[in-house]
Amino acid sequence: MTTPPFEPPSAADIDTVSRQLGRPARNVIGIAARCVCGAPTVVATKPRLDDGTPFPTLYYLSHPAATAAISTLEANGVMTELAALLADETVAAGYLAAHEAYLNDRNGIEFVAEIDGISAGGMPERVKCLHALVGHSLAAGPGVNPIGDLALERADWSPTVCECVPEQ
Numbered sequence: 001m002t003t004p005p006f007e008p009p010s011a012a013d014i015d016t017v018s019r020q021l022g023r024p025a026r027n028v029i030g031i032a033a034r035c036v037c038g039a040p041t042v043v044a045t046k047p048r049l050d051d052g053t054p055f056p057t058l059y060y061l062s063h064p065a066a067t068a069a070i071s072t073l074e075a076n077g078v079m080t081e082l083a084a085l086l087a088d089e090t091v092a093a094g095y096l097a098a099h100e101a102y103l104n105d106r107n108g109i110e111f112v113a114e115i116d117g118i119s120a121g122g123m124p125e126r127v128k129c130l131h132a133l134v135g136h137s138l139a140a141g142p143g144v145n146p147i148g149d150l151a152l153e154r155a156d157w158s159p160t161v162c163e164c165v166p167e168q
Helices: 011-021 064-075 078-087 089-109 130-140 146-154
Strands: 028-034 040-045 059-061
Touching: 011 028, 011 040, 028 130, 040 130, 059 064, 059 130, 064 078, 064 130, 064 146, 078 089, 078 130, 078 146, 089 130, 089 146, 130 146
Parallel strands: none
Antiparallel strands: 028 040, 040 059
């Protein structure tokens, strides 16, 4: 097992993520990306949940403003536009590499046979969930997931501008 590419969550992080999600956060093992203000933006979730369920989505977008922006892209048909880019060999190769990087990150935490070879967001052949792909882009950094990066560029939300709601 390798060292995860993120920090473990604090109790305050778990409280924040629970508020972001509107439900108790479960099986969060790390904060993979943060807002410029320090609030969680992407959480990392255990590859096998506490109840034994295999969970392929390692990187989960939790920030409400980011989630809303990506939902708008999906509603406006951007997934179809980005999927068409996979016909380009360079984009397809980058997307395959992103898939492999995702699997390496998850398998470095725990190998789960039931989800072996399955990453998230439709990688490496489809564009199925921009939330997962943007979560991966934010966690891994620019240049790792070309489709996630492009979706992030198209979003009306930016990780460089805080849109967190202050505590009330």
